Amino acid sequence: MDLGGFRTLQGTQVTDIPGIASRKRLTNLMTLSVDTSFWSRYRDDKRNPDLGDTNFKQAIPALFAGKFTAIPRNNGELMIGSTVTSVDTHAQAVANTAGFHFAFIEQGGSSLYPSLAQRVTSLEVLRILLSIGPTETAHFQIWHDKAGNYVRPLTDLSQPGLVFPEINVGDDLLQTNLVMPEPTFFLSNTRFPPCSIIRTTNTVGAAMGAGNALTADGLFDGQPPQFFEFLKDLAHEADEAEREI
Template sequence: MEKTIKQLKNTTGRRSFLRTGLAAGGAGAIGAGLLTNGLPAFATEKNNGVTKGDVAILRFLAAVEILESDLWQQYNELGGIQDSEVPGGSGNKPYTAALATLDEDMDQYIHDNTEDEISHFTFLNAYLVSKGADPVNLDKFRTLQGSQATGAQKNKRRLTNLMQLTVDTSWWTRYRSRTKNPDIDHPSFPQAIPDLSKGKFPAIPRNDHDLKPQDHIQAIANTAAFHFGFIEQGGTSLYPSLAQRVTNSEVLRILLSIGPTETQHFQTWQDKAGNAPPLTDPTNGLRFPNLNAPPFGGEDFQTNLIMPEPTIFLNRKFPVCSIIRPTETEGAAMGAVNALTADGLFIGQSKEFFATLKDLATQADNAQRSS
């Protein structure tokens, strides 16, 4: 990952939009002569039909994929497979065993999800370079301390914090609803695990003290499982939402090609989260209920459902349809930033980091599809 970023930096050494511009203090730090409507002057429609809006969308998605790569790398170090494809860490046996309670292949799935996210951001950055735009580089913001448990890279600095999460588990009920669609009437959906939405909980062991008692490390693994679903359902919606703002056909092809892999990830994690054993963490009271029992349970909430239930789409006059939800394009990028922030992923990050991320989201949301 770091080698790829270095190569991309060298390719665009004379340009520094995100490397020395946003990283130095947001859009305000960039010289006015370099900007046209809030985007680099070189990102014009002359670049093989790639518009300024297309570049803004690709840049925002590259940033999101870098953040995802960072968090998935942390999961892989402790609970995945460490190899030449996803290097770093040496694994943590108690955590890996707790994850295997959900599925014996969890380590392989974590590894493959991590590799996918790394491939996404490296491709998007390389494509930006090919069109004369700068690759996204968030290295300046790698300041957070990660896990100090056995198996983690203890001295490696992170972009994301997996140890104080407030996980929104409403995706579980949203994809099982046959009568509500967040794009139409903006309903609130019940939390599958109410406790996870109310506190701050680790999804990886913070240190070796977290490796016991057994129900505590299992609760951490359960939290990770529902967090996996939260993260990947975000990508599942984000790509089709932003694709509606793309002009260039090749850029559209990129979004339509990467987006479905996020959906594959989400379907996998939705399945595995359903296997989380009911328990109460003796150290903090975090409760994982039996999802096959009331108030859930029944045909629409059985835990082995992994495909979206048909629901209303576009207008209530049409028959129900099995769809990705939501896919509303208005404010999609900023919505993703707000959701990740509320998740607790960025606890400990600087004001400069948030300004940078929000600037990228604003420019992506301002992109307009040209005819």
């Protein structure tokens, strides 16, 4: 499968790194709406999206509500130490956005691989999914931890609406040091006692859900309609797979 034909998006115009500004991209990291509800979902000990629970609290509501960059867009956004603080406020906001976006991507992978593994017949494909999936979870935990350690609450005046609040405010669903998944209900509310799990792992519509989440995230902003049709067809085929014993 070759996606090279869709590698047409303009990336960062930073010229301090040779070749970066001229390179075309498949994804867009400059207009992101980052869903940070994973933060409370993994801290909630009474709800599980696999059991129909929804509307988990956003850790950074502004990131989900707007469209912001997770990379410096030009040389001017690389300013470090240009204020009385050690890092320019805008540069720090870009780094914060990147940290939460990394965590968002990796929590999605943590769910997608076990969800798809339930549908495969080929032992080789199963091995691929079971080999890559746990590394996604390892990445998620690292970025989950790093994202919560941003230097200080801040407001990025150069990106209207972008506010990183103090999230350690007495709400256990937002507490930054709770990076291990809290035990919650699994498979049913009564069949098993609460346990620490990946959530979600529901296999129904998993691939389409992942594609929709990445699209809503803004990761493919600027791609033509043909790209989204291709993505939808690919996800549909994955979701139609049935495990044969």
